[in-house]
Amino acid sequence: MTKSILRIDASARRTGSITRDLNDRVIDRFTADGPVSLTLRDLADGLPQINEGWIGANFTPADKRTADQSDLLSFSDKLVAELTAADTLVIGLPIYNFGVPAALKTWIDLVARAGVTFRYTKAGPAGLLKGKRAIITVASGGTEVGSGYDFATGYLRHVLGFIGITEVEIIAADRTALDPEGTVSAANAAVDALPLAA
Numbered sequence: 676m677t678k679s680i681l682r683i684d685a686s687a688r689r690t691g692s693i694t695r696d697l698n699d700r701v702i703d704r705f706t707a708d709g710p711v712s713l714t715l716r717d718l719a720d721g722l723p724q725i726n727e728g729w730i731g732a733n734f735t736p737a738d739k740r741t742a743d744q745s746d747l748l749s750f751s752d753k754l755v756a757e758l759t760a761a762d763t764l765v766i767g768l769p770i771y772n773f774g775v776p777a778a779l780k781t782w783i784d785l786v787a788r789a790g791v792t793f794r795y796t797k798a799g800p801a802g803l804l805k806g807k808r809a810i811i812t813v814a815s816g817g818t819e820v821g822s823g824y825d826f827a828t829g830y831l832r833h834v835l836g837f838i839g840i841t842e843v844e845i846i847a848a849d850r851t852a853l854d855p856e857g858t859v860s861a862a863n864a865a866v867d868a869l870p871l872a873a
């Protein structure tokens with residue numbers, strides 16, 4: 676069975692990026708195991724910011740939207756379609772100033788949509804994208820993943836769970852300013868040990 680993978684690169688750096696290198700390694704591991712349908716989403720290419728018009732369109736029922744409103748949501752619809760079609764997400768997460776890059780936050784704003792990727796119930800919000808797996812490759816200069824000042828990995832894990840993706844694995848090359856060779860080597864080993872079956 677062909678695995679459908681959505682690869683998301685959030686690093687602003689196209690060369691010398693540890694998360695891009697780790698994502699390459701994760702993809703290589705999957706493709707060596709069998710056929711893969713791969714969708715690439717490079718956030719360094721830029722994303723439109725949501726604005727008042729976008730919010731108005733998003734909260735207008737689909738059958739009542741004007742052509743202009745549908746056009747405002749068209750890029751978001753494309754991102755949601757990529758996300759919905761994938762059974763595995765591979766997300767490169769460089770930690771910038773203790774949090775996620777602005778481009779990744781924008782991607783989240785564009786795909787976290789009530790009635791589309793989550794819904795409100797009497798028991799609270801419920802994610803609609805269940806049964807998916809997410810592998811997050813993380814790199815940081817000084818932030819220790821899982822520490823009290825890591826506001827990136829916990830946030831992304833929470834957002835993914837909010838839209839229904841609760842099987843989340845984190846592969847970290849953190850604190851590279853202190854031990855670049857050791858932490859990258861450990862992350863590479865973690866990729867090599869990654870279970871291929873969800």
